[in-house]
Amino acid sequence: MRTELDESTRAWLTLKLTPELGNISVLRLVKRFGSAEAVCAARTEAAQMPGLRREARESLAAGRTTRPVEDEWRDLRHRGWGLICLGDPDYPNNLENIADPPAVLYATSAPEPRDLVAVAVVGSRSASPMGLIFTERLCADLARRGVTVVSGFALGIDSAAHRGAIRAGGRTLAVLGCGLDVLYPRPNADLRAAVMAHGGFFTEFPLGTPPLSGHFPQRNRIISGLALGVVVVEATAKSGSLITARSALEQGREVFAVPGTAGNLRSLGPHLLLRQGAALVESADDILEHLKPLIRPSRTTPSAVPPAAAAAAFEPEESPSEHNLSPVETALLGLLGQEPVHVDRLCAQSGLGAAAVTAALTALEIKGLVRQMPGKYFMRLL
Incomplete structure (x- = not known):
């Protein structure tokens, strides 16, 4: 940089x-x-x-x-920010190979060789609770396997993608449709600091550039260009996420889609992609199996991401540790799955009092193992 x-x-x-x-x-x-x-x-x-x-x-x-x-x-x-210009040693390898790479990138930090193994995850700004949970879990799994998660820092699926990678202690890159110094969207102020600590922000727009609607289709080619493949989780038939998917196809990238409920407006985009030949995604393994053949050495530091090491990062990892859970926490975690469960039902199933269940759920949420949904419903994250 x-x-x-x-x-x-x-x-x-x-x-x-x-x-x-x-x-x-x-x-x-x-x-x-x-x-x-x-x-x-x-x-x-x-x-x-x-x-x-x-x-x-x-x-x-x-x-x-x-x-x-x-x-x-x-x-x-x-x-403390800088520029990355086309032809620089640390210009992102994946991005350099698209038809119209940004000549100048404004960056909060320099890319790393491991960012060569990256997956973009995008979707609806008005995502469903299930879509958000699935995205966060998927991106946490990808990050644990050494994959950098790329997204557009928008509300909804994009934010969940960044959060998942951060929660797993992985790396995430955000591509903006505005200047680096413009806080957009404003509700993501706390997430911005976390992304800075676990990766960084990129944009081709000068400082002070507002987030005009026309900037986002232009930004989308960078999101797909930084990655080996693009995953669309939830999207309407006219979603900008489909523009990212089209950019991915034009760039020779893999396109993945997560199926949804038939008839749901948020399912129209992924289902359209699936009919057009996108790979179906139900877990991180579905993505990683497709990407293994695409791994190549980094131009800047060939020894940093050798093909064998990158492929090894895709091997299934052991189950996440239980974070030294108490017996009550372990019991409640066993009762939770991908479907939200009300706290009253957890009390009935566990035979525990409301105070004990609430305390244990709070501890599990702090440990990043469960997520509380509106109405005192809880879902398991790991």
Whole structure:
């Protein structure tokens, strides 16, 4: 990750901040002139390249930017963030291989070699309680097996995907449709800090860019591009998650879908994908079996993710430990499954008093083994 404003970084940032100069145009210019520095050095000639918008031509020729490069860099570095530019040694290997990789990525932290083995998990913002629980459990299982979980930090399924990876002590990457400094969505303020501690945020949008609706389809190609495959959990027929799935197909990635209840609006998207040939997912094993043949060494550190080691990470792990549970906690955990159970039923089934059951459930929730649902219902997470 670039942390110094040298001439190369200045040139990339200048192109990024040039009004109306889109990512594809930047890629074409750099390919034609050989480097970002060469484009800026020959900006009058570069502005004559066919296909550029009039405003982009004028801005490029005049060296005009949406804000001073020095100001953008100062604000970025003040927060401890940096840039990753196409061709950098730590530019994400998976992302580099798509048709239109972002020329410049704003990043809160540098990617790691293990992020080569990544799966994107996306879905509805208005997800069902069952969908959220399934997603969190699925992503926790993936994270325990050494898989980096990628998602878009939206409410609903995206947030559950990040939470699952974090709960398992794994790694998760969030791709934003706004500037790194823009807190969106606001209810995810606490989750933002957790993602920062267990991975990081990426975006191709400059600081201060608002979360406009048109930015998210553009962002979705980065979500799929960072991963070996995309899992769609819940989505309507017109969901943005299907755009991510289409991007995955165009990029040669695997597409997975989690089946839902027939007739449910949130099931329409996954069921459409399944009819089109997506792989059905009921557990992490369904995903990992498909991804084993796709593992390849990292360009930056070949020894960091050798194929054999990456494949070994996909081998089934032992059952999670019971976290030194008390007899009461063990008994209650045995009564819980994927279907929500009311606390009164747990009292009746266990023969324990309400106070003892409530205390044990609270302890299990703190240990990350159960989740309380609305109406005093509880579900098992592990």
